[in-house]
Amino acid sequence: MVGKVSERVLLREGLERTDNGMKQTSWPDVPAINQKNYYTDYMKRDDQVLALRPQAEATRDRLVQTAKDRDRALARNGHAEVPLPIPDLQGAEDATATADGQLDPSKIIVIHPGSQNLRIGFASDALPKTIPTALATKFPQTESEMYEALPRRKFEGKTPTNKWSKKYQKMCSELKVEMRANKRKVLPNSKELVVNYNRRTEAEKIPTHNDPLQVEWTDLENLEDPNSAASCFIGQAALRVPDDSNPKFKVWWPMHYGWLNEDEYTTAEHLCDDFETLLDRAIRQELGLTKSSSWRNYSCVFVIPDLYDKRYVEQVLKSCMSWFEFNRVCFIQESMAAAFGAGYTQACVVDVGAQKTSIACVEDGLMVEDSRINMKYGGFDVTDTFIRMMLYDNFPYQDINLRRRYDFLLAEELKMKHCTMQQADISVQLYQFHLRAPNQPTHKYQFKTYDEVILAPMGFYEPNIFDNSTKLRGRRKLMDRSYNSYDVDVPDDPQSAAQLAILALVQPSVASGANGFQPSASDPNLATPMKEKSQPFNFLSRENGTPMGSNAPSPGPEGTSTPVPAPFLFSANGNGTASPAPNGTAGASGTNGARNGLSPAPPPPGMFVDSTARSAKTLAIERDAVLPVAPLDIAILTSIQNAAKGDDKKLRDYLGSIMVIGGGSKTPAFTQTLEDKLKARRPDLFDRILVSRSARDMDEQVVTWKGASVFAKLPANDSWITPFEFERLGARVLHHKVLWAW
Structure with a gap:
């Protein structure tokens, strides 16, 4: 190491240090931040978010206008010191609110597309208009000539x-x-x-x-423009087109098994165009709004599935804003709408549709995300x-x-x-x-x-x-899944622990993550973001040991001190082996979990990393390849146990408020049979299980639509999306507007 060099040597070498007093830069000095005490409010206030700012401004303008109207009425009365009666003021406020269409139910269109029927109507209507989700257009072949006959004749031998x-x-x-x-x-x-x-x-x-x-068959001369290839029939008229017509017509179904029908279409543009055409003709023919210029005065409430595809919701939002040009749009999930329609604050909603069955638990008007199940029958x-x-x-x-x-x-x-x-x-x-x-x-x-x-x-x-051989055919053929905006290799479509348990019942390998370990509760690919997550398969297990590795065992979970008979076992093909699906008694500790067929707890981050581990995209592809099909009673118990999260009181409350809706549940004695099946699965809660239909003697098919119409008429609704917000933010506005974690 070279020692200190004297100034004389530096002067001789021309390296003497000189200082002329000039600064290195003219940029002002920024003092270092005090790490012990600093604060910022960036993006922490509503007025800093564009999607929330117009809502606050509208509320402030409404309050100002109300005050002006009150002062004007007092001045006109001539006795400023005498306040007006409260009913008069309330009437003035209502008149102001309905004048601009904000709270007028007759200016709100409620749309609920199902797997086989579309229900549409005004929020002021008692019942919706129901039409099949079918379009008939000119085509060289009919659907009976293009596809294999149903039912398939494989069994005839x-x-x-x-x-x-x-x-x-x-x-x-x-x-x-x-x-x-x-x-x-x-x-x-x-x-x-x-x-x-x-x-x-x-x-x-x-x-x-x-x-x-x-039968009165559809007259082909009723086409709006017989020479145009875009002319079509929709709904019941499409199903009444003669099969031997000249020219031939093909019936298209844009919705299939609760999602967009990618199997029968060759391009995504054709699929989306048919879906928009179906809604367009339904609004014109069923609601009488023949002039598209008047649609700007109407708002729309759109019902989407509980386990939705983000691409589908974004496409619907784009269509409502660009094609239909509605005044406002908001979204609500099916189970939330069903709870609104039946007037239930807490329920397990079982929606048996034409081609899908969805199950979800609702509590205090919000859905328990890990309880959502969507089965394809x-x-x-x-x-x-x-x-x-x-x-x-x-x-x-x-x-x-x-x-x-x-x-x-x-x-x-x-x-x-x-x-x-x-x-x-x-x-x-x-x-x-x-x-x-x-x-x-x-x-x-x-x-x-x-x-x-x-x-x-x-x-x-x-x-x-059931014939389940072709239900996944064409899935993801035209429209890819949605991916995270910051990590393009991570799918972000919503998932739930209950749905993953159903998939694990069919194919156990989908339940394991990288290196064969079960995904933890903090896995972002397991469910949509929530403040608190539970273990997807063994949520009753609370014995994970103390953080310092104490030899003393942790206390047992609540409610397991007294022996309780096993509620049910998920067994594939009836072999009696427990699958990774949730179980009320299995896996009380780590050793018990391994003994009952559950995978061990995942290792700490950064340890035992396998270079050949499956990525999030690979796991999503593998799960998409598994058809979610399970017995209805097992699926309901799976949903309820994932919603209860080990709380015995919630478990009993959900079992006592199972509501069955949907057209598929109108078979005589459906609810009695389901109740008997559930009681056989849970004999320990025999007196607690209650399966009922919707309240008020309402048709099971319209409960969801009715709940959406009730939701549309709520005066305090923060989920409306305006064209201004969509123009500035696009589909990103959904993150701030929907009532659940997007």
Whole structure:
């Protein structure tokens, strides 16, 4: 190390230090911040957020206008010292509020698109207009010519190796045993009577002039512009277009299984255009708003699924602002809307639709995010399975094809008339139906049924009897999943612990994260952000040891001091092995969790890193490849246990307030059967379980729409999105406006 050099040496070498007193820079000096005491309010006030600022300004302007109106009324009265009566002021405020359309229910359009039906109407209407979510446009081929016939004829061989035949025969045998146990009369040759009668029966032709209930088919001359390829029919008119029409028409379904139908479309533009056209024609034809220039005076409340795709919601927002140009738009989730419609503050909402079944728990008007479940079966699967069972038993109309429009309507009619879940109604019955096809004489058929009418809806508890082979076909083909804005490789579509448990029941490998460890409660890919997260599969487990590694064991979870019988076991294929799905008794500690089939706790961050571990995108792709299908009673218990988070009181409250809605639940004795199934799963809470329909004797199909209309009329609603906000922020405005964690 060189020692200190003298100034004389530096002067000789020309390295002497000189100082002319000039600063290094003219930029002002910034004193260092005091790390012990500093404060900033950046982005901590509402007036700093563009999406929240107009709302505060509107409230302030309304208060100023109210004060001006009050002063003007007092001055006009001539007695300024005498205040006006309160009712007069209230009336003046209401008149002001409704003058600009802010609180006028007749200026609010409520839209609820389901998997098979679209419900639309004004918030002031008692009931919505219901139309099928179908469009018929000119096409070289009809849907019956393009696709395979439904139900699929794979089972017709009736060979012993046919899997579906084995499942059907097993369900028949189990039903006989159960009916005998319930002291029901079971004839030994009932099935043979049905099969032999259906084999011998012949169709009877009825001349057209003798059929008073002839169907009025859609007249093709009613097209707005017959020469335009964009002209179409929607709703019931689309399903009444003759299959042998000239030119040919194809029926498109933009919604399928609760999400956009990417399977039947080739481009995303065509899919979105059909969805917008469906809403456009519905507003014009059903609501009478024929001039699009008047839509700017109307607001819109749009109902979206509980487990939604962000791309779908963003596309809907873009359409409402750009295509329809509504005055305001807000979104509400289905289960929240159902709770509003039924007037429940706490409930487990079970929405059985046509092609999907969603379950979620609602508490104090907000949804418990980890309780959301979306399964891909519903009323249409019951229709398909019922016709398949009838064909297996020699149904006289063997050429039935649900791809044909008149056969689809006939199958829906047969299901609604004959399917039941009441064992007292099961016996050999003789029925008849009329087949009315376009440009053909009416055919009258007679047929007998036995246990098909109850086994088809019992598929909700035996979903493997449904045809699930094509439900994921085309998924993510046209529209990719949404990704995080800051990390483009991390998907951010909402997930829930209950949905992950259902997927783990079907395929256990999806429950494990990197290195085979179970995802922790802090995993951002497990659910949408919340302040508090629980373990997705073993939320009753609270014994993780003390932080310093004490030898003393941690206290046991509350409510487990007294032995409680196991509520139920998730077992795949009936082998009795517990899957990673939640369980009320499994996994009280780390060793017990491993012994019960649960994975150990994840290692600390930064340890045991595997270079071959699966990424978040890979996990999302793997989960998308698993069809979420599970017995309805198991799914409800899974949702409730994830909502309760180990709280025994909440668990009992949710079990006592299960509300079943949706058109798929209108089968007779549906709620009684579901209640019996749940009580069999949880015998320890036999007296607590209560399954009911919606209050006020409301139609189950319109409860969600009715709740959305009630929500639209609330005076204090902070979730409205205006065109000004959408123009400045785009889809980012949803982060500030929706009532849940976006």
